[in-house]
Amino acid sequence: xxxxxxxxxxxxxxxxxxxxxxxxxxxxxxxxxxxxxxxxxxxxxxxxxxxxxxxxxxxxxxxxxxxxxxxxxxxxxxxxxxxxxxxxxxxxxxxxxxxxxxxxxxxxxxxxxxxxxxxxxxxxxxxxxxxxxxxxxxxxxxxxxxxxxxxxxxxxxxxxxxxxxxxxxxxxxxxxxxxxxxxxxxxxxxxxxxxxxxxxxxxxxxxxxxxxxxxxxxxxxxxxxxxxxxxxxxxxxxxxxxxxxxxxxxxxxxxxxxxxxxxxxxxxxxxxxxxxxxxxxxxxxxxxxxxxxxxxxxxxxxxxxxxxxxxxxxxxxxxxxxxxxxxxxxxxxxxxxxxxxxxxxxxxxxxxxxxxxxxxxxxxxxxxxxxxxxxxxxxxxxxxxxxxxxxxxxxxxxxxxxxxxxxxxxxxxxxxxxxxxxxxxxxxxxxxxxxxxxxxxxxxxxxxxxxxxxxxxxxxxxxxxxxxxxxxxxxxxxxxxxxxxxxxxxxxxxxxxxxxxxxxxxxxxxxxxxxxxxxxxxxxxxxxxxxxxxxxxxxxxxxxxxxxxxxxxxxxxxxxxxxxxxxxxxxxxxx
Amino acid sequence: xxxxxxxxxxxxxxxxxxxxxxxxxxxxxxxxxxxxxxxxxxxxxxxxxxxxxxxxxxxxxxxxxxxxxxxxxxxxxxxxxxxxxxxxxxxxxxxxxxxxxxxxxxxxxxxxxxxxxxxxxxxxxxxxxxxxxxxxxxxxxxxxxxxxxxxxxxxxxxxxxxxxxxxxxxxxxxxxxxxxxxxxxxxxxxxxxxxxxxxxxxxxxxxxxxxxxxxxxxxxxxxxxxxxxxxxxxxxxxxxxxxxxxxxxxxxxxxxxxxxxxxxxxxxxxxxxxxxxxxxxxxxxxxxxxxxxxxxxxxxxxxxxxxxxxxxxxxxxxxxxxxxxxxxxxxxxxxxxxxxxxxxxxxxxxxxxxxxxxxx
Numbered sequence: 001x002x003x004x005x006x007x008x009x010x011x012x013x014x015x016x017x018x019x020x021x022x023x024x025x026x027x028x029x030x031x032x033x034x035x036x037x038x039x040x041x042x043x044x045x046x047x048x049x050x051x052x053x054x055x056x057x058x059x060x061x062x063x064x065x066x067x068x069x070x071x072x073x074x075x076x077x078x079x080x081x082x083x084x085x086x087x088x089x090x091x092x093x094x095x096x097x098x099x100x101x102x103x104x105x106x107x108x109x110x111x112x113x114x115x116x117x118x119x120x121x122x123x124x125x126x127x128x129x130x131x132x133x134x135x136x137x138x139x140x141x142x143x144x145x146x147x148x149x150x151x152x153x154x155x156x157x158x159x160x161x162x163x164x165x166x167x168x169x170x171x172x173x174x175x176x177x178x179x180x181x182x183x184x185x186x187x188x189x190x191x192x193x194x195x196x197x198x199x200x201x202x203x204x205x206x207x208x209x210x211x212x213x214x215x216x217x218x219x220x221x222x223x224x225x226x227x228x229x230x231x232x233x234x235x236x237x238x239x240x241x242x243x244x245x246x247x248x249x250x251x252x253x254x255x256x257x258x259x260x261x262x263x264x265x266x267x268x269x270x271x272x273x274x275x276x277x278x279x280x281x282x283x284x285x286x287x288x289x290x291x292x293x294x295x296x297x298x299x300x301x302x303x304x305x306x307x308x309x310x311x312x313x314x315x316x317x318x319x320x321x322x323x324x325x326x327x328x329x330x331x332x333x334x335x336x337x338x339x340x341x342x343x344x345x346x347x348x349x350x351x352x353x354x355x356x357x358x359x360x361x362x363x364x365x366x367x368x369x370x371x372x373x374x375x376x377x378x379x380x381x382x383x384x385x386x387x388x389x390x391x392x393x394x395x396x397x398x399x400x401x402x403x404x405x406x407x408x409x410x411x412x413x414x415x416x417x418x419x420x421x422x423x424x425x426x427x428x429x430x431x432x433x434x435x436x437x438x439x440x441x442x443x444x445x446x447x448x449x450x451x452x453x454x455x456x457x458x459x460x461x462x463x464x465x466x467x468x469x470x471x472x473x474x475x476x477x478x479x480x481x482x483x484x485x486x487x488x489x490x491x492x493x494x495x496x497x498x499x500x501x502x503x504x505x506x507x508x509x510x511x512x513x514x515x516x517x518x519x520x521x522x523x524x525x526x527x528x529x530x531x532x533x534x535x536x537x538x539x540x541x542x543x544x545x546x547x548x549x550x551x552x553x554x555x556x557x558x559x560x561x562x563x564x565x566x567x568x569x570x571x572x573x574x575x
Numbered sequence: 576x577x578x579x580x581x582x583x584x585x586x587x588x589x590x591x592x593x594x595x596x597x598x599x600x601x602x603x604x605x606x607x608x609x610x611x612x613x614x615x616x617x618x619x620x621x622x623x624x625x626x627x628x629x630x631x632x633x634x635x636x637x638x639x640x641x642x643x644x645x646x647x648x649x650x651x652x653x654x655x656x657x658x659x660x661x662x663x664x665x666x667x668x669x670x671x672x673x674x675x676x677x678x679x680x681x682x683x684x685x686x687x688x689x690x691x692x693x694x695x696x697x698x699x700x701x702x703x704x705x706x707x708x709x710x711x712x713x714x715x716x717x718x719x720x721x722x723x724x725x726x727x728x729x730x731x732x733x734x735x736x737x738x739x740x741x742x743x744x745x746x747x748x749x750x751x752x753x754x755x756x757x758x759x760x761x762x763x764x765x766x767x768x769x770x771x772x773x774x775x776x777x778x779x780x781x782x783x784x785x786x787x788x789x790x791x792x793x794x795x796x797x798x799x800x801x802x803x804x805x806x807x808x809x810x811x812x813x814x815x816x817x818x819x820x821x822x823x824x825x826x827x828x829x830x831x832x833x834x835x836x837x838x839x840x841x842x843x844x845x846x847x848x849x850x851x852x853x854x855x856x857x858x859x860x861x862x863x864x865x866x867x868x869x870x871x872x873x874x875x876x877x878x879x880x881x882x883x884x885x886x887x888x889x890x891x892x893x894x895x896x897x898x899x900x901x902x903x904x905x906x907x908x909x910x911x912x913x914x915x916x917x918x919x920x921x922x923x924x925x926x927x928x929x930x931x932x933x934x935x
Contacts, residue, residue: 533634540641543675544590544632547644551587551651565594570634573599 088492096241102175103137114142143197154217186240203227256439298408317343372403394420411483415509423474447495452506461514462521609833619845653702709743710795714777719751763814816852817904849934864903
């Protein structure tokens with residue numbers, strides 16, 4: 001907030017009112033305003049004051065005290081209320097998708113962590129008011145403890161996933177509570193949660209609102225209900241939304257989820273009452289992943305200082321060794337030597353300058369790449385299973401690359417292709433992007449995965465591709481990035497940032513798939529060519545026979561014999 | 576059965592026999608290009624050297640192969656029925672052949688030319704006749720034709736067409752000639768021909784005038800050839816001074832073409848010589864010129880390099896080089912720059928005074 005304060009001090013009266021409204025909320029807009037004010041401030045101040053003394057709302061210069069009275073903390077919830085586009089609630093259509101997406105992601109994460117094959121049901125029912133829908137997401141997961149429910153669903157940035165480095169769908173702990181907040185904002189209705197943790201225990205039912213000022217849950221209803229399921233969680237949100245089919249629709253999201261998660265049973269009831277079922281194609285749960293400690297290469301200076309401050313380790317050496325991945329005592333000592341800091345010094349007493357040196361030393365020291373058993377790729381076989389389940393094509397292929405590392409974070413890229421069959425022969429290929437098994441539907445062009453697809457020379461793989469465009473043909477390309485921390489370009493998790501390591505790995509995976517595809521396409525073309533030749537031959541052979549019959553006055557039987565002999569002759573020569 | 580019908584039947588039999596023996600049937604044609612001809616001054620025309628193009632029945636040739644056989648069958652019927660068919664008509668008849676039909680006439684023309692070469696005859700003997708006009712004649716010649724209905728002799732006096740002319744028919748083998756002229760003047764353009772006819776130049780020079788209208792047709796060449804042979808007349812060619820006039824028109828008239836070398840023996844006029852316009856004439860008569868076009872230069876160099884006729888005659892090589900050096904061309908009508916009838920009053924008489932100096 002220090003920054004914002006400085007600026008509002010400088011900014012002069014003319015726009016103070018506006019600034020007050022927006023302060024701290026629209027960070028981007030503020031510097032501009034401040035600038036504009038500074039410019040106008042350069043003009044002789046007195047003039048306007050003298051000329052318009054009669055007007056009442058003449059801007060007055062504020063004193064530091066005036067401004068101080070207006071300066072106050074902004075809650076995360078308030079911030080996101082105003083900036084809901086950052087979380088994927090830009091318009092009613094996207095809001096519906098984001099709500100369902102956050103709910104389903106949470107359900108799947110919970111089920112998998114609990115070792116349960118997920119059964120997820122999504123129901124959209126039109127509400128009484130126009131443009132409003134009631135969305136229900138129900139799973140068979142392990143359920144949530146009663147005391148946790150309010151904070152998980154009605155407090156932003158509260159969750160289990162932010163503080164650990166573990167591969168999961170959710171990352172920040174914003175998603176579902178933001179959806180609830182959006183519902184509350186547009187309909188005034190609270191978010192409703194029913195959860196049951198075991199057959200013998202009762203189900204808890206909560207209706208919650210979020211206190212946006214304090215970013216704290218406000219409990220409207222808290223009761224015990226009878227819910228005839230073994231266990232699970234059901235979330236209901238009423239929100240202003242628009243239901244649509246086609247691109248970037250709920251249906252597309254569910255279909256793509258089914259592709260990357262063949263172990264999931266998905267049921268979807270549309271507002272029209274139709275039920276769509278995406279069946280389970282595999283009973284194999286994704287391998288449970290390990291949680292890892294951060295790798296030194298991925299840590300920023302500020303984080304390092306914070307870690308130094310919070311650690312329980314007594315010496316710097318043991319701090320480095322115990323708090324990070326891949327730092328042995330030996331490596332820790334090397335880092336300390338390079339930073340010219342004693343390895344025995346107390347981490348909590350490290351000064352800023354020393355921390356700076358330490359940070360530089362880390363990046364100058366050669367440290368092993370992080371362990372990669374924290375990743376759980378879908379796997380080549382299951383990608384094929386998923387593709388075959390949802391897409392009817394003639395050819396499928398998939399590749400799982402070995403794990404790699406960007407900025408100290410392990411990640412793994414997978415790719416798959418489906419070609420031909422019922423896919424549209426005209427037009428560009430369809431790209432399905434996934435991050436930790438979650439389909440990314442928006443901001444395709446801003447994504448590193450798309451960049452790699454564009455940069456791959458598909459023409460080498462018997463496809464046509466115009467410069468700078470996607471390849472064309474009956475093709476679906478899927479790219480999956482599995483990582484303990486997927487570097488999204490924004491909180492709404494729509495596009496992966498352009499790390500060269502990621503772009504390269506995606507390219508290698510696509511090239512491998514491409515080679516497989518090229519073999520298939522070429523083989524098929526050859527077969528088609530062969531068939532075409534066969535037909536061509538059979539088109540003209542009868543004419544040779546007719547001509548010979550005419551010239552040699554042959555019988556029709558003799559003519560037929562010639563046709564047969566010629567067919568044999570040319571067929572033989574062709575093969 | 577006529578000789579040609581037998582030949583066709585023999586070829587068909589050989590194709591069938593090969594098929595029966597389970598081997599790929601072939602048809603072999605003489606290669607129709609300048610590279611496959613040689614020039615013997617004694618015989619006086621371009622002859623085939625004997626390079627053959629063998630068309631084997633394969634996947635890629637099956638369509639042409641089928642079309643060639645069907646066209647052969649067509650020719651056999653024509654010969655047997657003593658019927659004729661223009662090349663255009665042949666193209667239309669092929670429309671009955673379903674898949675084997677021709678899409679454009681040039682395709683069927685090529686197949687007809689192939690068959691002609693295959694049997695070493697001219698297409699008229701196969702019953703296929705061209706659409707093209709034969710050329711025009713005026714001057715001291717009497718053509719003796721027959722009335723097609725009564726069979727009565729028709730004497731056609733080519734001096735009696737006034738400002739018009741006698742048109743050479745497509746088939747001329749049955750014609751007979753009488754003439755007292757001293758030479759035949761073969762002219763490239765109809766325009767120049769008209770000028771000479773209008774002023775009855777044939778009377779003044781005691782000659783026969785023939786308008787070739789560009790490259791002479793086979794009938795026109797055959798007509799001139801028979802005049803030269805039977806009436807023992809010298810033939811002088813009067814064409815534009817450019818590589819096209821020299822090699823496409825004059826060379827074809829005199830020794831035949833590379834493309835139809837198999838029939839050159841009938842369609843050449845070995846006695847022809849080149850009156851003008853020569854490159855030297857451009858200098859001597861101060862003719863207005865145009866620069867040589869790129870295609871002219873290419874044609875001239877090509878003639879120097881590949882044409883067996885040019886390679887045989889040093890004077891021709893010299894003339895081409897002279898033309899290339901001057902870098903210009905001149906049309907036969909360019910004499911109009913001096914006077915409209917300059918060509919009649921000065922150029923032709925002066926040139927005809929010394930026929931020995933004509934280019935061979």
